[in-house]
Amino acid sequence: MRFTPYAVLKNTTAQPLTVTPALNYMPGGSPVTLPLPVQQLKPQETRRLDLPSMLAKLGLGGFNGDANLTFSITGHGGDLMIATGSVDQTGNFVFPVPAEAIGQSFGKSIGHWTVANGVDTMYSLWNPTNSAQDFVVTLHYGDGSGQYVLPLHLAAQDSTAIDIAMLIAMRQPDANGNLIPDYIQEGSVVFSNPKGRTQWMTLAVCGAFYNPRKATCGDYCVDCYGYEDFLVFADPYSVAVGGTVQLNAQGTYADGSVDDFTTSSSWSSNSNSAQVGANTGVVTGVSPGSVQISAQLPALIDITEQICALVGGISCPMVIYDAASSGSSVSVAVTSVNLSSDQVSVTLSGPSGASGQLVVTWNGPSGSANIASATEGPGTYTFNPSLSGLASGQYTGVNAQWTVNGTAATGSYSTSFYVLGTYAQSQYNTPAESQCPVGNGPAFITAVPNNCYWNAVSMRSKFISQTWLNGSGNSDVSGYGLLQEYTTCSAPSGANQNYFQEVSSITPACGGSLSNSTVAWPSSNNNNLGCGDQVLIVGLGSGTGTVKTVNDKCPGCVAADLDNYNTSNACSLTGLGSFQTIRLNR
């Protein structure tokens, strides 16, 4: 049975179309390309080429073998429809050869091959370029148990054919030592560049099957290997104002692997709330709000059924995909910390709908101490942390962290205070203010000028006695209370060298004046306090507590004790209790 080639062309356009045919074949193993007569097709004209005559004129009237026909036009894919193949002289047996547009692609695949039931599968491969190319033909087994890898080198314009049944029969192991097992009778095939699956190649592929016993045959669809499922992640995302977050662009290749196109994509933002690096995918938060970040991926081959979908159509199509992620730019700010009112305010900013875990902590002596932890959205929140439970030591501020979509926005507030611990709060005042049943007297204040100090011998015994009373006097002296020696080295005329001045108010050690808002501290054994310090006595009085100022010394106080000045006219001032005491402002 002799087969002769045929070719039928149709100009699908409304314009004349010039078609330049050529014949490529491999006499003696080397490729030869011969021109065939140029065809001028009228609009919508269908023309059958007399290939036997054309071959005869080229001296190939007796040609026996495989040949490639090319038809070159200037136009678009689909302008020229081509039907080629070979047919026996009876016209009953046809080997159709689907036309394929020549162009660059990544890999190509054919979804099925079989050698079962007397069927054989053959591939005709042609390097249509003027440069040699290397390829890898990977035969995947139908049961997924393995693959057979066949390296292939085609010189410029070279053609070759692969007969699967013959390949199996040759029993030549591949580079990895694999043989196609006898029980494997079907599978799929991928043609690719050996340098990688995303490396370009130009290869014309034709796949066909035939059953010589049944005299049946057919062709396979050739698929372009490429990408699908383009996306930007994280999606959704969040970025802190002033912070950055890395977004990535990726695509899924036909073999299921995922490739990153972050740095090869062009990135853009649709809002001023966030900026994105043009080629980095790094998003920088600018102001709170919602923002969509888009990535335009580079031109990539899409997964398509190239041959079957478009007869005489286009090469593997290249597409430029866009992918985007919607997200938010968020911020958190600790807006105020007021210990005396026990209030910590935090403002969360972001688009409505943003939500995440808010954690507010003290920055204290043992690291972070919890203030609040809750899932919150944008808004202002005020917390009332427990001050009485704070561990003793230095605190330097408040930290807040709001985690939205896995990204943490942080804010802080600097405020220094020192938790002294639980202090006993005692009281003192002047004798005049102590309305004891035994009577009261004026207060006496001692003072010692420079270089002059107490000369007890010259001090009147009355004052000596009063010296010790400190406001809780004794009925046996007419005047009692604090006594302050007021001496001078040059006493006023008529006065003793050392004399004592009776005054009606107490002069605190730190200066100023005493009031219900002042305290004396154990100066001899407490180095955490000093004149001018403010202390918050948590739980004393109404509300959170009471803030008082240190302006007097209490050298006899034990370590954890504050003596509160008190203008109460009660005869005896007992203790106020023990309270958490905090040094404010430093």
Next chain:
Amino acid sequence: MSSAWLHCVSLGLLITGVGVACRAEGPLDSTPPRSGVRAEQGPERAKGERFYERFFGRQLPVSTASETWEVTMGSEPCAQCIAGMAFVFTAVRKGTGGKYRIRLANSPVQVDEADLVGESRLVVFGRNVANFVQVYLLALPTGTAVDSFGCYYPSLSPGHRLLAYVKAFPPHPGPVEVNYEYISYDLTRSPDYNRPHFKAGVSYDPGWPLYPPGVTNAVGEDLLPQNSPVHALTSDGLFWLDDVRVAFTDRFERLARLVVADLSAGIVRPEVRSVHLDASSTVDLGRCRQSMPEDFALWSTEPAVLTRVNQIELSPDKGNQVRLGFAPSSCLKSTELTVRLP
């Protein structure tokens, strides 16, 4: 004799003639007298708690007992008393059942502790303000006032014979410095015996001076001009190592010392020795650089201020060593230190 009941005042002149002013002095026996049983002072105290560290303003039950006496405390209204009530002790002599009522004249606001001194005296500790302690020494069974004075950080020897304390000063003395003077008092002796007599014409407060060297316990001696260098107690009181040795720690001009006074020859002739406590052996400034940044600049120049001794006792293993316990602090290497007895 009611005029003798002045708070916190040197009463030597006022109570002359009270009691037996015996000047003869003999060695003290370090063995606690059998009658010196530690008093039961209301609810059990926290370990190591001193009565003057208790909350001021809450009167707890007070009682004490010995082989001879059982003493309990109550109160009755007193219009002339500072707290509007007077404390009344009931002393019952065991065996005979004799009952004696002792009204504490010039009662303080609060009584914290009462202890029997031998079988013939009762010492009562009270407070009118939070930290300043009033000491009342009464004769049994009559309740006659023997002596009364004020002080800080009183510490009774295990045998109840000796009292060590810090000399009284005004709790809020104004712009002066207080130089701590450490004093001892023999509760079995007369008020006159317990007043120094270094110089005629000088008034002295109750008790004989122990430390610092050179102090006399003269009235007002411990008040110095502002910014004068002064001694300050750095331990949580004074600690008796046995019945005749008392120890404490003191800081002066950035240096801390362990002071041990041996009173076995009597309070008039104490043998006092001290040893420097090197702050670097207990303080690690690196530890508090971050935990106390606000105060570090100040404290790094004076690391001794970072230590507070809360326990002093003889080393259980070696009698010639003293074990110091420190209040916990993030700046300390350890809360214990053992040093040779000075």
